[in-house]
Amino acid sequence: MDTYYHAHDLAKFGDMGKDAPELWKKFLEWYTAVFQEGALTEREKALIALAVAHAVQCPYCIDAYTTASLEKGSTPEQMTEAVHVAAAIRGGASLVHGVQMRNHVDKLSM
């Protein structure tokens, strides 16, 4: 079955450097530095990435950071909780915009 996203395309990510090598090099250096151990551990950073991957719904990132989270020692329970955090923020973000709706209702209503 043909689909828009193909898991094997993740390996082509480096092709993004073909027509903009300097930008790609800068991105890669920054990206690599971001995920190195700092005030947060590599495991914690992978879990954050996993949650964000779900929030932005990037299938490549979901595959990559599922693997990375496992390889950094996270358990499926911890990873599932991280995805719940992403889902809660997405759901909460929709709901909190209800305040905008209510503000506008108040403005338009008697």
Place this chain on the structure above:
Amino acid sequence: MSLPTLLNTHHALADTSAQRDALGALDLACDFGEALARAGRAPLRAADISVLQINVGKRCNQTCRHCHVDAGPDRTEVMPADVIEACLRFLAASDIPTLDITGGAPELHPSFRAIVRRARAMGRHVMDRCNLTITRLPAYSDLPEFFADHQIEIVASLPSFAARQTDAQRGAGVFDDSIAALRRLNELGYGVDGSGLLLNLVTNPVGAFLPASQASLEADWKRELNRKHGIVFNRLYTITNMPISRFLQYLIDSGNLESYMDKLVASFNPSTVDGLMCRSTLSVGWDGRLYDCDFNQMIDLGTTHSASQTIFDATPAALASRTIAIGRHCFGCTAGAGSSCGGAIA
């Protein structure tokens, strides 16, 4: 409930040549010998033997899904008395400091305790690769006291501090039994600072991925096992699953073989080569044949022809600086931080 072994389900992979063929058929970026050559480390040669590892048989009370031995309750291979005697003679005549006893569940061997007593009487350090649950069987419930009395180092398998992952790999109920076994070992002083009784845990990934950093994982494990179960231990060893035997079966059945091998090859780390266990270990099979490591043993890749072939004709001189037998599975020990019976290498 125990699963049947590859051998007793007449699975094609029970034939070790089928395992080598499955790995050989993959279109990998390079072979292990090529990777070593590029790193300037070919051929791989043995250093001094610091560990005599004897595999006393394939019987086990568990049938773990990743087992590289294809061990289980239905296996009958047991090291006979003449092989045991030859191993102990070789040990006595050498200055090898450590005897590492593995299996199967090595404690199921009827001569397990006699082997331990004799090695300890020679003043050698003895390590037992223990699955923990063996100590919960009524006939073996006094093992923890035996371990402590003889100052045996326990290297115990526990893939996860979470029950579901442990049971998924090792069988239903294994986690609870393992925790109970660890509590008993702790009561005897195992894993307690200053006791001199070493309790090291071994974790293999529960699936087709590489292990986490040993140092960071050890800190998490110490915190979680102590917080949830009041358990202490000395070191955590992370071991990469080798693409052989039942883990190979899992990789093939789950469609992960190619990507797993690609990952192992891409993660080849030359700095692991010096610490590879095959360079400092002599592995003896239940039937007395010699191997460079327990993984080579399980795919019938014996010591190279210029070296001793069995423990009966083994001499330190004939094994010194021998060329190590290699195959594609060896990428499992050089990936990332590396992997050995003592955990990460680099």
